[in-house]
Amino acid sequence: MTTITSSIAHRAAGAILGSAVGDAIGAPYEFGPARPHLTLAGTAADMTGNHTWAPGEWTDDTSMAVPILRAAADGLDLATAEAQDRIVRDWRAWARVAKDVGIQTSQVFRGMRGDDAPAASVSSRRVHEANGRSGGNGSVMRTAPVGLAYMGEVDGVARVAEAADTIAGLTHFEQDARDGAGLWSVLVHLAVRDGRVRLDDALAALPAPRRDRWGALLAAADGADPDLFQHNGWVVHAVQAAYAAIRAGGIVLDDPATHTPTAFRRTIEEAIRIHNDTDTVAAIAGALAGALVGASAIPVGWQRLLHGHPGLRAADLTRLAVLAVRGGTPDSRGWLAGEKVDYSAWNGRDALAVHPHDSGVLMGGVDHLADLPAGIDAVVSLCQLGAREVPARIGRADVVEVWLVDRAEPDANAHLAFVLEQAADAVAALRAEGRRVYLHCVAAQSRTPTVAALYAVRHLGVEPERALADVASALPAARPNSAFRAYLAEVGR
Structure with missing residues (x-):
């Protein structure tokens, strides 16, 4: 089997x-x-x-x-x-x-x-x-x-x-x-x-x-x-x-x-x-x-x-x-068949901050999807979502779901650099279209600060070390995993 x-x-x-x-x-x-x-x-x-x-x-x-x-x-x-x-x-x-x-x-x-x-x-x-x-x-x-x-x-x-x-x-x-x-x-x-x-x-x-x-x-x-x-x-x-x-x-x-x-x-x-x-x-x-x-x-x-x-x-x-x-067998959290994924065991889901280098980007946790500020009209999700978690007022073409796993093992993300860059570029593309973006994962601790920092580096001209430090100041619980940190360090060389 x-x-x-x-x-x-x-x-x-x-x-x-x-x-x-x-x-x-x-x-x-x-x-x-x-x-x-x-x-x-x-x-x-x-x-x-x-x-x-x-x-x-x-x-x-x-x-x-x-x-x-x-x-x-x-x-x-x-x-x-x-x-x-x-x-x-x-x-x-x-x-x-x-x-x-x-x-x-x-x-x-x-x-x-x-x-x-x-x-x-x-x-x-x-x-x-x-x-x-x-x-x-x-x-x-x-x-x-x-x-x-x-x-x-x-x-x-x-x-x-x-x-x-x-x-x-x-x-x-x-x-x-x-x-x-x-x-x-x-x-x-x-x-x-x-x-x-x-x-x-x-x-x-x-x-x-x-x-x-x-x-x-x-x-x-x-x-x-x-x-x-x-x-x-x-x-x-x-x-x-x-x-x-x-x-x-x-x-x-x-x-x-x-x-x-x-x-x-x-x-x-x-x-x-x-x-x-x-x-x-x-x-x-x-x-x-x-x-x-x-x-x-x-x-x-x-x-x-x-x-x-x-x-x-x-x-x-x-x-x-x-x-x-999976032969039709859904997962236990609601990603595959439910309207909402159960992240109740996670702390920090209510994190929320304005991107330090672009006020048109909010960074935060999954709980804020239910009550997005009125000005937000696009979402970049870095975690698994249920079928109905993003408010219906957000156009479906303005919701980007990225396959990114918050684990540091080498096989966790088959194309880590590519995925992180794609996520950062998705934020930039939406901003170029005049969208205000909510960038989030479950608790904005690892994936969100990494992509937020990379967006600042690739598209706003911020030095990598400063970009991550500024994002971490806005999101005090930020602690990107070792693979994400290693990637950001390489970007800075």
């Missing part, structure tokens, strides 16, 4: 967020020409949107993944009729209001004589037989949530492959479409479980003849230009393009030293430089890359604008992903 550690939860959230941001960033470029010189800044400016999609809005790729994710987050076995019937009903409800539905998927939905998984499977086969093929990439674009299932089970890999095959077949009957979904789901599963993947271990989930074929296909993509696979609406080329983008981004599946924020950003960049189905290739690549690097490696500026059907945002995807990998 696999224990669901915080590291596994971190990577599970990374898989779902990674897929969704790839989808949203790639959407405006879909079916356009190749963009070999495109670069991403890792900020909200990368979320450009277009006439169809708002900046940060995901497409059908993520909208079709959400029902699978929700079923897993509710603790359903994805291989069962109960889960698959619900997924199909949710898909069809979405399709009635969707801005865009894939051609093949639309054909399957129109041909259904019922509203359950068997009706979808029958229609899927009919569409395949009528067209002579059904190997579109839609089976893989939505498959990341399947990789989060069965995490605590001895035969988890085999069960993931089986569930992915069946769910793919609900709309894509062709063997390639089902194999691509099974292989990619297993890759995500292993990445989340272990933080690294041996490709042979994933390929072993396929029957031997097809295993050899897919191994050769991925070998051909390793080191290739992602745009070489021009028919990326076809599942085989989509998978090859996504794998090529991951490798071009600098990620080696079996080498955690390469699983960095920079490599994740470059992976998405490589995926959307190509022509044709950019958002789907980026969603597929982002799922596996995100599973390897974890949620905290995904730029906060991207997460801040991320949203889509059915009215979800990045924080919602994060909670659903962690619930899914």
Whole structure:
């Protein structure tokens, strides 16, 4: 049995967020020409949107993944009729209001004589037989949530492959479409479980003849230009393009030293430089890359604008992903399923002070979320929150939740410098938009003073030692942990 550690939860959230941001960033470029010189800044400016999609809005790729994710987050076995019937009903409800539905998927939905998984499977086969093929990439674009299932089970890999095959077949009957979904789901599963993947271990989930074929296909993509696979609406080329983008981004599946924020950003960049189905290739690549690097490696500026059907945002995807990998079992404090997290055992939750170098930033503890001063119109949270803790008057795009753990062990925060800088930069971005910001953690003792000091250093020109001393004077209980202090000391050198 696999224990669901915080590291596994971190990577599970990374898989779902990674897929969704790839989808949203790639959407405006879909079916356009190749963009070999495109670069991403890792900020909200990368979320450009277009006439169809708002900046940060995901497409059908993520909208079709959400029902699978929700079923897993509710603790359903994805291989069962109960889960698959619900997924199909949710898909069809979405399709009635969707801005865009894939051609093949639309054909399957129109041909259904019922509203359950068997009706979808029958229609899927009919569409395949009528067209002579059904190997579109839609089976893989939505498959990341399947990789989060069965995490605590001895035969988890085999069960993931089986569930992915069946769910793919609900709309894509062709063997390639089902194999691509099974292989990619297993890759995500292993990445989340272990933080690294041996490709042979994933390929072993396929029957031997097809295993050899897919191994050769991925070998051909390793080191290739992602745009070489021009028919990326076809599942085989989509998978090859996504794998090529991951490798071009600098990620080696079996080498955690390469699983960095920079490599994740470059992976998405490589995926959307190509022509044709950019958002789907980026969603597929982002799922596996995100599973390897974890949620905290995904730029906060991207997460801040991320949203889509059915009215979800990045924080919602994060909670659903962690619930899914836990088999639907919520935590005891309310982060995953409650409206409020129980921090009653913590002292100092009522801390409150004005930032010594910017009166437009308040620093404090979690209790003040319930009665924020009227002038505060943005929140940067450095601790876990329930679904309804931030007042409804604060726009959801003006709430930034940062994955930052207040522990000093080296493995507590996989990308500590990046996360601290992202948090400080989020405060600066909100201030540049004219927002007054509440920066908080539970008791403003470690995370809040560290980020507040770093904001002063990076954006207000204050020397590090003075910045932390001034923040500590305003927050007398401030005592950043040793890892945070060591980082601030490095900044000052």
